[in-house]
Amino acid sequence: MAAEQREIRDDALDGSQLAARLESIWRTPSGLIGTLMSVDHKIIGRRYIVTAFAFLFLGGMLAILMRIQLAGAEQRLLSPDLYNQVFTMHGSTMMFLFAVPVMEAFAVYLVPLMVGTRNIAFPRLNAFSYWMFLFGGCFLWISFAFNVGPDVGWFAYTPLSSLQFTPSKRADVWAQMITFTEVAALAVAVEIIVTVFKQRAPGMTLDRIPLFVWAMLVTAFLIMFAMPSIMIASTSLILDRLVSTRFYDPSSGGNVLLWQHLFWFFGHPEVYIIFIPATGMASMILATFARRPVIGYPVIVLSLIATGFLSFGLWVHHMFVTGLPQLGAGLFTASSMLIAVPSGLQIFCWIATLWDGRPVYRTPLLFVLGFIVIFVIGGLSGVMVASVPIDTQVHDTYFVVAHFHYVLIGGAVFPLIGAVYYWFPKICGRMLSERLGHWNFWLAFCGFNIAFFPMHILGLMGMPRRVYTYTPEMGWDRLNLLSSVGAAIFALSFAVLLANAIYSLRKGTLAHDNPWGASTLEWATASPPPPQNFDRIPAVTHRDPLWADSNTLPVIAGLSAERREVLLTSLAEAEPQIREASPEPSIWPLLTAIATTIFFIGSIFTPWAVMWGTPPMAITLIGWFWPTGSKEDEE
Amino acid sequence: MTINESNARLTYWAGVALGPAAWAANLQGVYAITHLACEKAKWGGIALSTLLVLGALAGAVISARAIRRRAGIEWNDTAGGGPRAFLAWLGVGTGVLFALVIADQLLAAVVISPCLR
Numbered sequence: 001m002a003a004e005q006r007e008i009r010d011d012a013l014d015g016s017q018l019a020a021r022l023e024s025i026w027r028t029p030s031g032l033i034g035t036l037m038s039v040d041h042k043i044i045g046r047r048y049i050v051t052a053f054a055f056l057f058l059g060g061m062l063a064i065l066m067r068i069q070l071a072g073a074e075q076r077l078l079s080p081d082l083y084n085q086v087f088t089m090h091g092s093t094m095m096f097l098f099a100v101p102v103m104e105a106f107a108v109y110l111v112p113l114m115v116g117t118r119n120i121a122f123p124r125l126n127a128f129s130y131w132m133f134l135f136g137g138c139f140l141w142i143s144f145a146f147n148v149g150p151d152v153g154w155f156a157y158t159p160l161s162s163l164q165f166t167p168s169k170r171a172d173v174w175a176q177m178i179t180f181t182e183v184a185a186l187a188v189a190v191e192i193i194v195t196v197f198k199q200r201a202p203g204m205t206l207d208r209i210p211l212f213v214w215a216m217l218v219t220a221f222l223i224m225f226a227m228p229s230i231m232i233a234s235t236s237l238i239l240d241r242l243v244s245t246r247f248y249d250p251s252s253g254g255n256v257l258l259w260q261h262l263f264w265f266f267g268h269p270e271v272y273i274i275f276i277p278a279t280g281m282a283s284m285i286l287a288t289f290a291r292r293p294v295i296g297y298p299v300i301v302l303s304l305i306a307t308g309f310l311s312f313g314l315w316v317h318h319m320f321v322t323g324l325p326q327l328g329a330g331l332f333t334a335s336s337m338l339i340a341v342p343s344g345l346q347i348f349c350w351i352a353t354l355w356d357g358r359p360v361y362r363t364p365l366l367f368v369l370g371f372i373v374i375f376v377i378g379g380l381s382g383v384m385v386a387s388v389p390i391d392t393q394v395h396d397t398y399f400v401v402a403h404f405h406y407v408l409i410g411g412a413v414f415p416l417i418g419a420v421y422y423w424f425p426k427i428c429g430r431m432l433s434e435r436l437g438h439w440n441f442w443l444a445f446c447g448f449n450i451a452f453f454p455m456h457i458l459g460l461m462g463m464p465r466r467v468y469t470y471t472p473e474m475g476w477d478r479l480n481l482l483s484s485v486g487a488a489i490f491a492l493s494f495a496v497l498l499a500n501a502i503y504s505l506r507k508g509t510l511a512h513d514n515p516w517g518a519s520t521l522e523w524a525t526a527s528p529p530p531p532q533n534f535d536r537i538p539a540v541t542h543r544d545p546l547w548a549d550s551n552t553l554p555v556i557a558g559l560s561a562e563r564r565e566v567l568l569t570s571l572a573e574a575e576p577q578i579r580e581a582s583p584e585p586s587i588w589p590l591l592t593a594i595a596t597t598i599f600f601i602g603s604i605f606t607p608w609a610v611m612w613g614t615p616p617m618a619i620t621l622i623g624w625f626w627p628t629g630s631k632e633d634e635e
Numbered sequence: 636m637t638i639n640e641s642n643a644r645l646t647y648w649a650g651v652a653l654g655p656a657a658w659a660a661n662l663q664g665v666y667a668i669t670h671l672a673c674e675k676a677k678w679g680g681i682a683l684s685t686l687l688v689l690g691a692l693a694g695a696v697i698s699a700r701a702i703r704r705r706a707g708i709e710w711n712d713t714a715g716g717g718p719r720a721f722l723a724w725l726g727v728g729t730g731v732l733f734a735l736v737i738a739d740q741l742l743a744a745v746v747i748s749p750c751l752r
Binding site for chain 2: 203205206208293297298299302305306309310312313316325327330333334335337338341342541544572
């Protein structure tokens with residue numbers, strides 16, 4: 001108690017003293033080791049974002065290779081074997097190494113700022129998550145460089161991926177890359193759920209949570225319930241291949257369709273794991289640039305939650321041609337069509353917000369408008385393929401390729417690029433060029449539609465997916481050429497984005513705290529934010545706190561000014577409950593990730609990896625959790 | 636806390652729980668008996684779906700009852716700060732939406748012959 005009384009609290013210090021003190025407490029140590037020890041959510045979030053975009057560029061280069069190959073009939077740029085690897089690597093990279101991680105990356109960076117806390121929950125787990133993601137991605141790409149890149153498609157159907165039909169290590173590489181990335185994703189999901197439920201600023205009741213945070217909360221729950229399914233699937237596949245279990249071998253009582261059920265029970269929610277965060281980004285951008293709160297906040301939250309639940313009831317629509325009973329297929333058609341209702345509700349809310357607002361057409365808003373247009377087209381073709389007769393006709397054709405690119409690029413990448421323009425000033429302290437931004441948008445919008453709209457027609461003409469070439473008699477060459485030209489324009493738009501980012505990092509206009517005049521808490525601190533995020537924790541009295549209290553944002557006092565500490569609040573009302581120590585930087589998450597990586601990679605070569613791979617993991621975990629006697633261990 | 640307040644705390648989010656739970660039960664239940672539906676349980680799926688539509692709607696009604704006096708607050712005040720009314724509205728919306736989804740699946744069960752392969 002006496003020690004408690006002697007502790008210096010933030011209310012005992014004036015502004016500059018407090019800022020300096022908190023900065024020294026929360027900053028990441030300098031030097032290489034310090035960098036590797038960082039548990040600052042902003043540093044890890046930035047690393048996550050940069051790494052995910054690096055994988056986007058790698059995956060995009062593969063897409064360009066495929067489009068060159070398909071631009072004309074009987075091209076010989078890629079051999080059939082290499083083409084199989086290229087499309088598998090493209091899909092796997094985009095889905096597992098870019099789309100999901102980049103959404104989580106933005107959440108890692110932004111959610112703590114938006115809810116008004118100083119660090120994410122379980123910061124060391126956050127660091128571990130990033131290292132696992134990085135090592136998993138490198139493992140996949142290094143394997144590809146050594147001609148062991150997976151070649152079984154991004155969903156690796158059995159029996160194609162079984163030992164009998166893929167005797168090399170390619171399918172194992174794919175399956176274990178899944179384990180890496182899913183461990184990383186699950187870790188971030190746990191952190192986000194706990195941060196949102198327990199670390200919100202006082203007064204941020206459930207109905208004052210920013211919509212992006214709501215979106216990430218729903219996404220985190222989706223990850224928690226969907227990812228275990230694919231981890232079970234990929235692990236059992238490795239077991240089939242390594243120690244001759246028979247999960248997917250019909251001759252021994254296994255079932256190849258079990259793979260499809262397990263995969264798509266994950267795989268369809270995966271689409272929403274990518275899409276839902278993007279809707280959160282769109283809602284934030286729309287409100288800021290329409291200059292008014294989003295219309296229908298409860299409706300949008302309802303839509304997010306309903307979409308999250310419904311996403312678990314659609315997986316069989318990927319399996320309509322597997323011979324399931326038609327009544328069973330009909331049930332999933334019903335769910336698949338009805339999920340358009342919550343998505344439609346959100347779109348109507350956004351249109352109403354624009355209609356009733358005073359829109360300012362800056363680059364982030366352009367990308368959101370592009371998203372709405374493209375996503376609606378993708379949604380319409382989605383309703384089409386939810387119907388069993390249509391799906392039976394177009395299954396595994398380019399119609400489906402067009403559909404899911406409209407949904408995933410339109411529904412996720414467009415708002416994501418809008419989000420890059422929107423939050424770049426907060427993250428980097430400089431504005432991106434608007435002029436280049438407009439070029440970026442129009443190149444992306446035109447290039448995307450030129451690239452992918454013709455694929456609908458190609459699919460209806462019967463062009464199957466995953467063919468490495470075709471004969472001139474098929475009559476697919478002109479549309480394919482058009483598609484390839486569009487892909488080149490689309491790729492150019494990303495080159496403009498990259499150039500804009502590099503140029504603006506050096507010469508962009510300096511951003512002040514709130515350059516867009518936005519309403520949420522991340523704009524209440526400096527750009528970029530200091531290590532402690534906020535000198536004093538804000539107290540929230542309004543859903544749009546910066547619009548309600550632009551000059552006099554209330555704060556609460558009483559947190560320690562001697563050690564890393566966050567405030568825990570109640571779940572619904574966000575009433576202050578207790579002060580909680582926040583972990584210091586540590587090298588152990590990195591060492592644990594290295595030990596886990598050795599174990600994971602070893603276990604695709606020998607089952608004995610379970611024996612010699614676990615002790616190093618155990619040692620690093622003991623080191624991680626060993627009491628150090630520091631103040632963070634006292635409570 | 637009064638008894639009424641205690642009851643309201645228990646029930647205002649009923650629709651958020653009951654709607655999706657009823658839908659999940661319907662999806663899994665009807666899908667599980669699909670293989671038997673042709674010979675043995677022709678009306679089983681229809682009966683189950685009908686029951687679960689009512690279950691989802693019951694969640695919506697319970698949520699609505701929990702906030703009937705303060706129902707307008709969430710729509711009139713953009714400041715927020717009423718998490719109970721907010722969750723209750725989510726309950727009403729979720730219950731109705733999932734009842735609609737189950738009803739749509741019920742229609743599929745009525746229209747499509749369970750013997751169709």
